[in-house]
Amino acid sequence: xxxxxxxxxxxxxDRVIEQGLVFxxxxxxxxxxxxxxxxxxxxxxxxxxxxxxxxxxxELYGMCRHAAEVMATGDRFSDTQLGLASGTLPLxxxxxxxxxxxxxxxxxxxxxxxxxxxxxxxxxxxTGLVESAxxxxxxxxDVFPDSDQWNSVHxxxxxxxxxxxxxxxxxxxxxxxxxxxxxEEMTVAYMRDTAAMAGLQTYGHVIEELGWNSATREFVDxxxxxxxxxxxxxxxxxxxxxxxxxFILGGIEKAPVTWIEPVWKTMLSTKAILPVLWELxxxxxxxxxxYFGHPGELTEWVAxxxxxxxxxxxxxxxxxxxxxQDGPYDTENCVYQQWYPLPSFEGNRAVIGSWxxxxxxxxxxxxxxxxxxxxxxxxFVPHAIAMEARPSEETIQAWLAE
Amino acid sequence: MSEPRRRMRSAAxxxxxxxxxxxxxxxxxxxxxxxxxxxxxxxxxxxxVRDDECVDDREYHGSGSGFFWFYMATRGSALVPPVGxxxxxxxxxxxxxxxxxxxxxxxxxxxxxxxxKGGDIGxxxxxxxxxxxxxxxxx
Numbered sequence: 001x002x003x004x005x006x007x008x009x010x011x012x013x014d015r016v017i018e019q020g021l022v023f024x025x026x027x028x029x030x031x032x033x034x035x036x037x038x039x040x041x042x043x044x045x046x047x048x049x050x051x052x053x054x055x056x057x058x059e060l061y062g063m064c065r066h067a068a069e070v071m072a073t074g075d076r077f078s079d080t081q082l083g084l085a086s087g088t089l090p091l092x093x094x095x096x097x098x099x100x101x102x103x104x105x106x107x108x109x110x111x112x113x114x115x116x117x118x119x120x121x122x123x124x125x126x127t128g129l130v131e132s133a134x135x136x137x138x139x140x141x142d143v144f145p146d147s148d149q150w151n152s153v154h155x156x157x158x159x160x161x162x163x164x165x166x167x168x169x170x171x172x173x174x175x176x177x178x179x180x181x182x183x184e185e186m187t188v189a190y191m192r193d194t195a196a197m198a199g200l201q202t203y204g205h206v207i208e209e210l211g212w213n214s215a216t217r218e219f220v221d222x223x224x225x226x227x228x229x230x231x232x233x234x235x236x237x238x239x240x241x242x243x244x245x246x247f248i249l250g251g252i253e254k255a256p257v258t259w260i261e262p263v264w265k266t267m268l269s270t271k272a273i274l275p276v277l278w279e280l281x282x283x284x285x286x287x288x289x290x291y292f293g294h295p296g297e298l299t300e301w302v303a304x305x306x307x308x309x310x311x312x313x314x315x316x317x318x319x320x321x322x323x324x325q326d327g328p329y330d331t332e333n334c335v336y337q338q339w340y341p342l343p344s345f346e347g348n349r350a351v352i353g354s355w356x357x358x359x360x361x362x363x364x365x366x367x368x369x370x371x372x373x374x375x376x377x378x379x380f381v382p383h384a385i386a387m388e389a390r391p392s393e394e395t396i397q398a399w400l401a402e
Numbered sequence: 403m404s405e406p407r408r409r410m411r412s413a414a415x416x417x418x419x420x421x422x423x424x425x426x427x428x429x430x431x432x433x434x435x436x437x438x439x440x441x442x443x444x445x446x447x448x449x450x451v452r453d454d455e456c457v458d459d460r461e462y463h464g465s466g467s468g469f470f471w472f473y474m475a476t477r478g479s480a481l482v483p484p485v486g487x488x489x490x491x492x493x494x495x496x497x498x499x500x501x502x503x504x505x506x507x508x509x510x511x512x513x514x515x516x517x518x519k520g521g522d523i524g525x526x527x528x529x530x531x532x533x534x535x536x537x538x539x540x541x
Contacts, residue, residue, distance in 0.1 A: 189423040208532035215522040244530030
């Protein structure tokens with residue numbers, strides 16, 4: 001992977017906002033702002049690197065699916081230990097048994113040696129989707145129209161929706177009103193677009209407006225329409241802990257809503273999966289040693305809260321010292337993972353986000369930070385594949401059909 | 403190695419809703435769901451009367467005559483009696499001022515407006531998701 005400087009497109013900010021990235025800048029605590037979408041640089045990856053990342057991503061995803069079963073079925077964990085509402089694990093078991101459909105996930109990988117290392121998986125509410133699937137693709141079209149990008153996220157999302165059979169051929173889409181930058185709203189709007197492109201009727205609003213009809217024991221939308229299939233960008237561990245979650249846990253719905261992501265993805269959005277993976281696949285080249293509740297033999301480690309997001313509440317302990325990141329999450333139960341520095345490209349620490357759609361590796365995004373943690377202030381930088389002519393239309397169709 | 407497995411997007415991305423939302427991103431206001439809904443009753447006869455008989459929100463403390471608001475939890479599925487029917491005291495309370503919700507704050511109430519023919523309280527409650535959000539769900 002190489003990092004190149006490049007002149008940003010004229011009017012890039014308006015352009016990316018128009019295309020759906022309504023948060024091109026990140027507000028800093030001192031009142032100034034810094035680009036979140038950073039097209040003054042780009043990352044070049046080789047085709048061999050892409051092929052390697054694809055293979056690793058798909059293998060890791062299979063391992064995570066296995067780990068989810070182990071976590072939910074053994075007596076290793078209780079709901080309390082995992083910080084989940086009572087009754088969550090039985091629900092997860094049912095969901096796994098039914099093979100509830102799941103659409104996407106994103107790995108964070110550090111590639112600072114021969115093998116990429118899995119830092120974590122965001123299996124329930126991954127973001128970065130609009131900029132990955134749409135914005136960086138449009139950037140490539142403008143800047144390197146003859147080059148290629150590792151990015152079939154959009155096609156695979158549309159394909160996934162078109163292959164599902166949902167009652168009434170419709171789906172609801174819910175985002176959380178509490179997130180005010182528009183990031184979640186746009187992510188959900190984009191998802192909704194991909195469903196609409198696949199021919200579904202779509203409805204959507206904030207999840208706070210979701211209704212419960214106690215007479216019919218059904219979830220209803222703002223207009224009173226019964227919700228049967230729903231994509232939500234709202235974490236399961238929060239949902240099940242709330243008032244309406246008790247209706248799901250108690251099994252009192254007349255007919256359960258098909259939620260996307262499904263409840264089994266709870267296992268893929270807790271850091272508890274990291275030590276489980278390490279136990280199941282010790283010394284796997286793409287895993288870092290990780291332990292539940294203690295650092296084990298690790299001398300340099302990162303303590304991650306079970307349900308932390310955006311790098312919040314992370315504690316890094318290295319020979320150089322201690323670094324603690326503020327945040328709102330409960331740090332009582334932590335997972336300790338070996339400290340593994342991100343590669344630095346002239347001081348820019350790059351983490352690879354690797355997308356999974358329908359169980360298949362689908363594309364990548366690069367975020368870079370000044371510090372050791374990829375946090376809220378990270379910058380999204382587009383990428384292109386080195387020296388690759390675009391494949392022909394027939395080749396593309398053949399790949400998609402694979 | 404065989405032919406590269408790189409899979410490029412085949413179509414241009416033209417996104418109706420995404421563009422629309424980007425152009426008009428606005429916040430949504432949400433009406434707070436009510437914790438309790440109240441029917442008007444005559445405690446001496448234990449009978450439900452029309453809402454407009456309850457002129458104020460005096461609380462009934464076991465004595466006194468007149469009509470009083472009787473508060474029924476809207477969460478769950480309490481039965482509401484028809485006007486003229488008897489109410490089930492176990493399903494509610496007269497003294498809403500002493501109730502606190504799970505956050506320790508006074509409960510919210512909706513006085514009147516329930517089906518006069520009775521039945522399942524049947525209200526659509528909202529706001530049952532979203533309370534514990536940390537201001538960002540992504541990751």
